[in-house]
Amino acid sequence: MARADVIDNFRTLSQGNLGIPLLLLVVLAMVTLPMPPFLLDVFFTFNIALSIVVLLVGIYALRPLDFAVFPTILLGATLLRLALNVASTRVVLLYGHEGGDAAGKVIQSFGEVVVGGNYVVGVIVFLILVIINFVVVTKGAGRISEVSARFTLDAMPGKQMAIDADLNAGLIDQDEARDRRREVTQEADFYGAMDGASKFVRGDAVAGILILVINLLGGLGIGMLQHDLDFATAVRYYALLTIGDGLVAQIPSLLLSTAAAVMVTRANSSEEMGQQVFRQMFASPRALYVSAAIIGLMGIVPGMPHFAFLSLAAGAGYLGWWIQQRQARRRQAEVEQEQAEQEVAEQGPPPASPEDQKELGWDDVLPVDMIGLEVGYRLIPLVDKMQGGQLLSRIKGVRKKMSQDLGFLIPSVHIRDNLDLAPGAYRITLMGVVVGEAEIYPDRELAINPGQVFGEVKGINVKDPAFGLDAVWVEKGQKERAQTLGYTVVDASTVVATHVNKVLQSHASELLGHEEVQQLLDKQAEKSPKLVEELVPKRLTISVLLKVLQNLLLEQVPLKDFRTILESLADAINRVQDPMSLTAAVRVSLARLIVQSINGSAAELPVITLDPQLEQLLLSSVQQRQPGEDGLVLEPGMAERLQSSLAESAQRQEMAGQPSILLVSAPVRPLMAKFVRYGEHQIHVLSYQEIPENRRVTIVATVGG
Secondary structure (H helix, E strand, O other), rough: HHHHHHHHHHHHHOOOOOHEEEEEEEEHHHHHHHOOOOOOOOHHHHHHHHHHHHHHHHOOOHHHHOOOHHHHHHHHHHHHHHHHHHHHHHHHHHHHHOOOOOOOHHHHHHHHHHHOOOHHHHHHHHHHHHHHHHHHHHHHHHHHHHHHHHHHHHHHHHHHEEEHHHHHOOOOOOHHHHHHHHHHHHHHHHHHHHHHHHHHHHHHHHHHHHHHHHHHHHHHHHHOOOOOOOOOHHHHHHHHHHHHHHHHHHHHHHHHHHHHHHHHHOOOOOOOHHHHHHHHHHHHHHHHHHHHHHHHHHHHOOOOOOHHHHHHHHHHHHHHHHHHHHHHHHHHHHHHHHHHHHHHHHOOOOOOHHHHOOOOHHOOOOOOOOOOEOOHHHHHHHHHHOOOOOOOHHHHHHHHHHHHOOOOOOOOHHHHHOOOOOOOEEHHHHHEEEEEEEOOOOOOOOEEOOOOOOOOOOOOOEEOOOOOOEEEOOOOOHHHHHHOOOOOOEEHHHHHHHHHHHHHHOHHHOOOHHHHHHHHHHHOOOOHHHHHHOOOOOOHHHHHHHHHHHHHOOOOOOOOOHHHHHHHHHHOOOOOHHHHHHHHHHHHHOOOHHHHHHOOOEEEEEEEEEEEHHHHHHHHHHHHOOOOOOOOOOHHHHHHHHHHHHHHHHHHHHHOOOOOOOEEEEOOOHHHHHHHHHHOOOOEEEEEEHOOOOEEEEEEEEEOO
16 A cells, blocks of 8 residues: 555656646755755756757747747746856855865856856856847847737737637537637737746846856955955956856856747747748748849958858859749649649530430439539639648538528538639529629638728738628738737638628528428427427418528528427417418517527617607508508608618617617518618517517617608
């Protein structure tokens, strides 16, 4: 049993549960207890090795979040270095009069070998290191950390909106959305921690200067007053030891400062730093040609070191030529691939010979696609999985999400190329009719302005195809900068998939047909066979049921609760027969679902009402309406004033972050719903009977004509 406890304790220690407390105890021991020179050598060597490892890990990390523990490591390394300074100061002041390796071999080596045994040179080198660390590296890294933290926090709402948009479009699931939100939060925490951690490094640099001065003055006083050393000997002993101590602490400090600067200055992309530098710095051979020419001209000037300048100019010129040849080969391969794809698209089926011709039949009449997507030839790689295209899977995600939300299976989207379109254009069709089209740039990404950004990005200014927002097609390398400025950045496949999602949601009622209704009935019959058997087709025809369901979808009411829909129809069919009245009865049964989809679970429901005189006028208009008439019978001026008043009230609700709900009497509701359907703002029209009992109505505006 005792052995098992020992093994468990060892595992706990090895897993790092006691590592941090032990490190803090070691730091405390170094500050309070005297240390032999041998341990000082070990800890100084460990400090240098730790700094090198941290720097290399920061360089090879693909993203800053891959090394999110860096601020904590920076704090620990700083505490360790300061504790070593205190321990070495004690040893230097106590045994410095003995000279040589009194404070250990590491300090002696840095004092004698690095600065050549000259304490004046040592002081100058130490001050230069401090200036580089404090004024250049640490100050710049701290400023970048501060700005990055502020911009990251400012960009969080835009990134959250992008995640919500992808989730609503079905491009990602709940788990991936949760992971992305966690990553956004971790990124903000990381840059906030880096902003604070940079202050540790600056304070460490200041402490290094003060420790040097204190050690030097204290050593001279102790050597001359307590050990009767002359001034020259005291300076030689204590100055070299103090300078060696300062250098052995400042070099790891400079390495960690550089690591901090590397972490906050690199872009957040999954690519190693070496690849990023080579790809971006040497992307244009022109810069190398001009540099080679300038260095070559300087090399031929009399008195200049010709070999160094001319050899470097030749190397820069050769590197520029090599990059140019490589880019030319790559462009040639892309052109050949484009030509091959265009030839395949233009060839089409071979002409039939006379003997192969046969009589036309019904098979030659192509059916109209219910949902179609036609793309230009430049967009073919987006739908080709062999070329890494993601559009097919994203449209499948859109269909799955919409089917789950609406309650019936969305038909497949038939995708084909169309050479009559522009190379980067696409077209969405419904029953053969174009319902949406746009032109995109597959080699760029779309930066959408969600309403508040903190700067501008360069690119091709357009409108977002799905929602009509201001947007810019930017180069892929500008994605991180655009997100930092508050833009929502999506790729070309996501743009098309989101547009398809918006179009399908707007025309959901047209996607439901007799076959889909029959499938809904068959699925419900497995759970409620008596309900379906008694209702359809004995008391209600499929055609009338289809019209009722289409009316619900037209006002964005999902069909998920199909049992409640059938039960309410079975109850209402004895009183009314027309689809409009049946739809009103179903909406009353689905009141909780409708209100929850509009305003969530909030107990208070803000509504807009009509002026009593106007509502009475509309009721009279409904009662006097002749059979076959559709829409409100209003004087044109009154209709225009009513539309304007509703738009103003809806805009105020949107600015307040609340939904726009118009509450009217039941007979007026269907006609008012049609009246506001095609307005600029989304207004939900409810009747008094559709308000659940557990909701409290608050009137926020009253509109009149």
